Structures are given as C-alpha cells and as structure tokens.
Amino acid sequence: MLELLPGPEGLDETCAVYTVESACLIGGDAALSVLVRYRDHESRAVRNRLGHHWDRFDTGTYANEVIRHLLEAGRTDVVVRTPDELATLSRLGSYTDVTVSGDLSPAQIRSGLDERKLRNLELRHASVTDLSFLGPYRNLRRLHLQDCLELSSLASLHGIPLGVLVLNNLPALEDISSLRALAGTPLECLFLPENARDLSVLAEFPSLNELRLMLNSPVSRENWRFVTSLPELDSLFLNLDELTDLASNGIRLEKMRSVALVVQDRPSADLRDxxxxxxxxxxxxxxxxxELDLAPLAAHPRLKRVNTFTARLLNAHELPAGIHLVAPGPPHSDE
Incomplete structure (x- = not known):
C-alpha cells in the first residue's frame, strides 16, 4: 500500500495531508521513506501531521530524518509523549510550538522546554493540577489546556502575556474567575471550558476579538451582557442551544463578522435564527x-462566505452570486 501513496508533486493540500496521515498510521521503516518526501512541504498543515506521529517510529531515526527538518522550516507543531522524545526535542533545539501529551511531569516539561524558545504550548495532561511550572515561560503566546481533569485554577498564569487561551475538557474548572490572573494581558482569543458558568470575568479582557462559548448549560441574560459588551469581539463560536436562546430573547449581536455554529446531537439548524x-x-x-436549508441566508445583506463542510444542502441555488459557498462532501440537493 505504501508504494501506491502519491506525491507530494501534483497534490493539493488536502490530499497531501491525507497521504501523510495514511503513511503515519501505517508506521515503521517503510513508511518513513514516504514521509521524508513531505518533510519540506510548504503547507503547515502537512508539516503538523508529520509532527504529530513521532510515536509510530524509532525516536532517534524519526528525529533525524523528519523532526529536524520540520523545525528548520519553522512554525511546526511537534507532539512529544515520552521522556525520550522530550529529551530529543530539547537537543534539537529550534522548536517554538510543542504539544505535550502523556504522563510527563511538570518538572520534566520545565527541564525539557526552554522558556526562551517556547511560543505555543498545548498541554494534554490528565495529571496536571497546578500550572505554576509555566511561570518562567514569559514568551508564551498561545496556551491550549486539554484533558487536565483535576486542574481547578488558572491563577498561576499571572504575568504570562498570552494572546490565545484554549480551555477544553477541564471538569474541575467550573469557576473561571481565576482568569482574572491574566487581566491586563493582550488576550485576543479565548475558548471557554464547556462547564463555565459565571462569565463576568470577560469584562477584564476588552481586547478579546474571538470567543468560543459552546457551554453545556444555558447562558443567562446577564452573562450575554458580558459577551455583548466586549468592544473588539467580532468572532464567535456557539452551539445551537445558544443560538436559539439569543433568537428567542431578541438579542442581536451586531458586531459579529465571523460566526461558527456547532450543531450537536441534532441533524439540522434553522438558519433564520x-x-x-x-x-x-x-x-x-x-x-x-x-442537512441544511440555505434559503434563509439569501436575504442576508452582508454575508460573503458560507462553509457547511459535509452537510446535505437544500436550496443552495437561492444564494446570490456574491456569497461564496464552500461545501465539500456529498452532492448538494436543491430540492
């Protein structure tokens, strides 16, 4: 099968990503020769896939044949899962974007990642309970916390000038008031944990221009006020319940330019809302x-781009020529 994998010449980015992913999932020495062809690919998405599958190959060989070249290309996310991978990455040196996934202790992370180099960190670490080990990382600009099941406070992030903070699956962080530790930082993008309740802390971040809600409990009218009061906010992620709540209460978010709607556990959404x-x-x-009926979007006065991914579409022909529809996947229906 590996002999049938094409490219990289003649492949668009999507096909190149899938080809690399296929070879990585097969793994082993034979797959390595395929991946070497892609290590200098101009697409960051392709390079990131290479950086995410170190664990399927011999650590030293993959570091020399692939990881070293990815780091030289710059801005590539590399995933480390073991002390050996972390030590090898530390020796290679030129990293800026790192995902730590697995049972690595804060002390190992602190000794393995240079605070002068690290710019973007994704931490997928169920055992982390305290973030104080990140204190020296004053060049950190993006932090993604995922599956840190016992983490209950963000107070230790005080003084780190984050621009992006992503919080996913942090069940002990229902109270997000500790975000105030980041007040005064240039935070522009915030993804809230789904169990967040009181959103009053948002008032501390007037520089926010992108916010993800998608909460698992209803947003109160008071909490909507904290969202709508953000002066720079123009990009919003929300779920279908939140959209329905806004529409039923007659709330209009007139500053939003970019909207991402996540339809969870239901087949469709009423785009009139x-x-x-x-x-x-x-x-x-x-x-x-x-499935999505696109007819309601035809009357929108400002809309320029719609991406529906793999939904089956109804009445796509009603969209005016000025709206660019991106809809890969199954054939569309205009019935």
Missing amino acids: VVAVFPEMTGLNVYFAE
Whole structure:
C-alpha cells in the first residue's frame, strides 16, 4: 500500500495531508521513506501531521530524518509523549510550538522546554493540577489546556502575556474567575471550558476579538451582557442551544463578522435564527449538521462566505452570486 501513496508533486493540500496521515498510521521503516518526501512541504498543515506521529517510529531515526527538518522550516507543531522524545526535542533545539501529551511531569516539561524558545504550548495532561511550572515561560503566546481533569485554577498564569487561551475538557474548572490572573494581558482569543458558568470575568479582557462559548448549560441574560459588551469581539463560536436562546430573547449581536455554529446531537439548524441574530456577519461556518436549508441566508445583506463542510444542502441555488459557498462532501440537493 505504501508504494501506491502519491506525491507530494501534483497534490493539493488536502490530499497531501491525507497521504501523510495514511503513511503515519501505517508506521515503521517503510513508511518513513514516504514521509521524508513531505518533510519540506510548504503547507503547515502537512508539516503538523508529520509532527504529530513521532510515536509510530524509532525516536532517534524519526528525529533525524523528519523532526529536524520540520523545525528548520519553522512554525511546526511537534507532539512529544515520552521522556525520550522530550529529551530529543530539547537537543534539537529550534522548536517554538510543542504539544505535550502523556504522563510527563511538570518538572520534566520545565527541564525539557526552554522558556526562551517556547511560543505555543498545548498541554494534554490528565495529571496536571497546578500550572505554576509555566511561570518562567514569559514568551508564551498561545496556551491550549486539554484533558487536565483535576486542574481547578488558572491563577498561576499571572504575568504570562498570552494572546490565545484554549480551555477544553477541564471538569474541575467550573469557576473561571481565576482568569482574572491574566487581566491586563493582550488576550485576543479565548475558548471557554464547556462547564463555565459565571462569565463576568470577560469584562477584564476588552481586547478579546474571538470567543468560543459552546457551554453545556444555558447562558443567562446577564452573562450575554458580558459577551455583548466586549468592544473588539467580532468572532464567535456557539452551539445551537445558544443560538436559539439569543433568537428567542431578541438579542442581536451586531458586531459579529465571523460566526461558527456547532450543531450537536441534532441533524439540522434553522438558519433564520442566524440571520436575525447576526445582521452584520460576513462569514458563517456550520459544523456537524447532516442537512441544511440555505434559503434563509439569501436575504442576508452582508454575508460573503458560507462553509457547511459535509452537510446535505437544500436550496443552495437561492444564494446570490456574491456569497461564496464552500461545501465539500456529498452532492448538494436543491430540492
């Protein structure tokens, strides 16, 4: 099968990503010769896939044949899962973007990653309970915390000038008031944990321009006020329940230009609500819908781009020529 994998010449980015992913999943020495062909690929998405599958190859060989070249290309995310991989990455030296996944202790992370180099860190670490070991990382600009099941406070992030903070699956962080430790930082993008409740802390971040809600409990009218009061906010991720709540309460978010709607556990969404709530949006992404009727979008005065991913589409022909529809996947239906 490896002999049948093409490229990289003549492949678009999507096909190149899938080809690399296929070879990585097969793994082993034979797959390595395929991946070497892609290590200098101009697409960061392709290079990131190479950086995510170190664990399927001999650590030293993969470091010399692939990881070293990725780091030389710059801005490539490398995943480390073992002390050996972390030590090898430390010796290679020129990293900036690292994902730590696995049972690595804070002390190992601290000794393995140079605070002068690290710019973007994704921490997928169930046993981390305290972030104080990140204190010296004053060049850190993006932090993604995922599956840190016992982490209950962000207070240790005080003084780190983050621009992006992503919080995913942090069940002990229902109270997000410790975010105030980052008040005064240039935070522009915040992904809230789904169990967040009181959103008053958002008032501390007037520089926010991108926010992800997608909470697992209803957003109160008072909490919506904290969202709508953010002066720079123009990009919003929300779920279908939050959209329905906004529409039923007559709340209009007139500053939003980019909207991402996640349709969870339901086959479709009523896009009339999107039109009513976001009168100034220019871009709309709809995730995980099985079917969408696009007819309501035809009357939107500002909309320029719609991405529906793999949804089956109804009435796509009603969209005016000025709206660019990105809809890969199954054939569309205009019935």
